[in-house]
Amino acid sequence: MIAVRASSALAFSACLVTLLAMAGTSASAQSATSSGNPSSAAPGKSAGDAGAATSGDAPTTSVDDILAGEEDVLAGTAYSYDPGTRRDPFKSLLAAKTKTERKGALPDGIPGLLIEEIDLTGIFHTSRGFVAQVLASNKEKSYLIREGDQLYDGDVVSISQNEVVFKQIVNDPTVIKPFREVIKKLSP
Secondary structure: OOOOOOOHHHHHHHHHHHHHHHHHHHHHHHHHHHOOOHHHOOOOOOHHHHHHHOOOOHHHHHHHHHHHHHHHHHHOOOOOOOOOOOOOOOOOOOOOOOOOOOOOOOOOOHHHOOHHHOEEEEEEEEOOEEEEEEEOOOOOOEEEEOOOOEEOOEEEEEEOOOEEEEEEEOOOOOOOOOEEEEEEEOOO
16 A cells, blocks of 8 residues: 655545556456456456456546646646635636626516616605615616615615615625625715
8 A cells, every 4th residue: 555645646646556556457357358267357356347347448548648637737737626615716806707698678667677787866765764766777767766675686675864775686606695785875
């Protein structure tokens, strides 16, 4: 058995050496069965099983490919990273994100408003609480929204004297929370 105490690259190399040794054992078992000597086949397998499991050179070529990839990583010409549930640290955070295309037209009225595309134009105090007036992105229509109203990509959380707080739904797998808080302030 090989004792490995260094980095994971050495552990990976030790696994490959073990795989190569096993492939060599299977190849010798196959040559023994093809020569008509089934007693020298791999223990625990019949002569037919040993020949069926190692037909062709596919395992040897895949191991060679793995070794070539490992050499590129160790030489510094390539990298290998398994992010799991984390983001890839090698991808730029400053790179522009592509906007997702919407399927079909937005609904009419308040349910069709996007949080990023509305402008806050006024806040009114009524007997039932605050009401905010927002201007749609096409600058043709103005809407009155209240706390709890649903927009296309989120909802209105709260309205105070000078700001409106939205909870916007985010479809980004790299963030922990599936929403973000957007605050639009009333300009004096």
